[in-house]
Amino acid sequence: MNYELIGGEMADFSDREPVGGALAAYLIGLLRPLGGRVLLAGPHAPALVGTLAEFAEVTCLVRSQPDAAALAGRGATVLCGSLAKLTGAERYDAVVALDGVDRLCSVEGPQYDWAESVRALHRVLRPGGALLLSVENELGVHRLVDRATVTFAHTTDAWRPEGEFGTKPGSPDRLESRLAAEGLTVGWLGAAWPLPAAPAFAATPAALRDGPSGALSAAATASVAAAFAGRPVLSDPRRLTAAAIRAGVGAEFAPCWLALAFRGAELGVLVPPVLTGAGPAADLPAGRVLEELLIGACLRHDLPAIRRLLAGWVAREPAAGFDNVLVDGDTYTVLDPARATGEPGAVLREFAETLLAGGYAQPWPAAADVPSLTVILLAAAGLAGTVPAAGDVPAAPDSLREHEEQVRRLEEQLADAAARVAYAETELIHRDAELRRARLQIDAFAGKVGYRITRLGARAARRAVRAVRRSPLFKD
Structure with missing residues (x-):
């Protein structure tokens, strides 16, 4: 046996969907100056264990015995058991809990709430040590569009589904206050999208409040679109995400918050205000998202504005989707060049599907189906060509509200x-x-x-x- 049983271990059980991704790996890499010993608490992807093992002595704490056996031999010490069995005898330079604290206790021991779990992790931190913590927002966009209730056990790892009735802090300000009450100094706090288990974009509340809302909403929406493509949801999370960031409450409705806190004074670990999977975001351009401007023009039945926006897009960035182009006056800027489609017809068809599925009013009521509306948009853009097939357009979330809108339109x-x-x-x-x-x-x-x-x-x-x-x- 290449792992240690500390008590409370769960045999024949495995935690699903361990946290991972490039953004999580980048945040872990920022702990390199601390060096020393690091505790990885909860289910994390093996790639994150490897990232930590490159510069620190890693100890993994998991409650699942099969998960402990899978982690053994990856260059880390593995402790299998409940958080309640973790004593303060061993101290660590950093504790990483990017999966949160909900999956640290087992059925074989006490069931700690959020504050008790953070307190237990705090005890094993040496003075000056860092805690990298993720906290799921029960009122996040991913919860608001979920068709299943979070207060019912849908999976075996959620035998105490409390949802919004739990003790977790419900806003970034309260999270910072709760950590301060536990004797921790918050050095950085960011709101992350699209899912707690796979964060791909994060920004501080100040950046979301004072930064370019168009670029921030486009970046967050892009991560949400990739995560929820084809998934059954109550309503389109892309619309909720963009609306929350535009309204200045993006941090309050983010799926989770990531916090880097220190036991004692804050150390010199600098985290950029805006992060993507590739690392710090470059200077974000000003302007509004082209898709939002086009939808607004359609709602006003402003045909000259529609033709002007489409003509500017065709002349400057015809290979980029409307949700990936920022418009600032006569300047059209692509936010992420890697997402360019290369086919204007597919972009227009996708926009036609957005208009019809979202129930947006548009100045061509006779065009009641996607092909007809796409033909009109092609003509408005001054393009000639055939309507692309539906398979050439990226899949959208399987939204119940959009289905209801389609049913209403059919009625x-x-x-x-x-x-x-x-x-x-x-x-x-x-x-x-x-x-x-x-x-x-x-x-x-x-x-x-x-x-x-x-x-x-x-x-x-x-x-x-x-x-x-x-x-x-x-x-x-």
């Missing part, structure tokens, strides 16, 4: 079709009645002498006209 179309059918039936009834009256009149007069003489005269007149037309004199 309107069916109601309009039913009204047209009812009108046609009414006209047919009226015309059938008029035809019956005409036939009755014809039958009434058909047997009289005057009617017969009239019919004979009409026939004779028709014959005379035909004879005259066949005459050579008429042809000359």
Whole structure:
């Protein structure tokens, strides 16, 4: 056995979805100046263990015995058991809990709440040590769009699903206050998207409040779009994320918060205010997202603005999606060049799907389907070409609210079709009645002498006209 059982270990059980990703690895790399010994508490991806092992002596604490066996031999000391069995006899230069503290206790011992778990991790920190902690926001965007309730055990690792009724702090300010109450000095705190288990974009509350909201919302929305593509949700998390950041409450609705706190005075570990998976974000450009400007123009039925925006996009950045282009006056800037699609038709089709699925009012109500609306957008952009197939467009979240909007639109179309059918039936009834009256009149007069003489005269007149037309004199 290459791991140590400390008590409270859980056999035949494994924690699903350990936290990982490039952003988590970057944050762990910032602890390099601390060196020494590092405790990795909770389920973390093996790649993160390797990142830590490059510069520190790593000790992993997991409650699952199969997970402990899988981590053994990766250059780290592995402790298998409950957080309650961790004593203060061993001290560490840093404690990393990027999975949070919800999966540190086992069924074989006390069930610590959030504050008790943080206190237990604090005890094993040496003076001046650092705690890198993740805290899930129960009112985050990922929870607001989740179709399943968080207060019911849907998985075996959530036998105490308290959700918003738990003791975790519910805002960045409260998180900082709670950590300060435990004797920890917060050196950096960031709101992260799209999911607590796989953060890909993070920004401090100050950066979200004072920075370029267009670029920040576009970056956060891009990470959310990649994480929720095709997933069943209540409503589109991309819209909620962008709206929260534009309104200045992005940090309050972020899926999780990442905090770097120190026991005692803050050490010289500098964390940039905005982070992506590749590291610190470059200077973010000013301007608003092109997609937002186009949707606003559609809502106002402002056709000149739509044509002007589409013409500027075609002339400058036709290979980039509308959600990846920032517009500042006449300047069009691509936020992430790696996301360029290279096909303007696919971009326009994706925007048509966004308009129709989102229930946005648009100035072409007759275009009730994606191909028809895409043809109109191609013409408005001055482009000629065929409508791309649906498979060429990135998958959107499987949103229940958007499905409801589609059903409402179909109901309107069916109601309009039913009204047209009812009108046609009414006209047919009226015309059938008029035809019956005409036939009755014809039958009434058909047997009289005057009617017969009239019919004979009409026939004779028709014959005379035909004879005259066949005459050579008429042809000359």
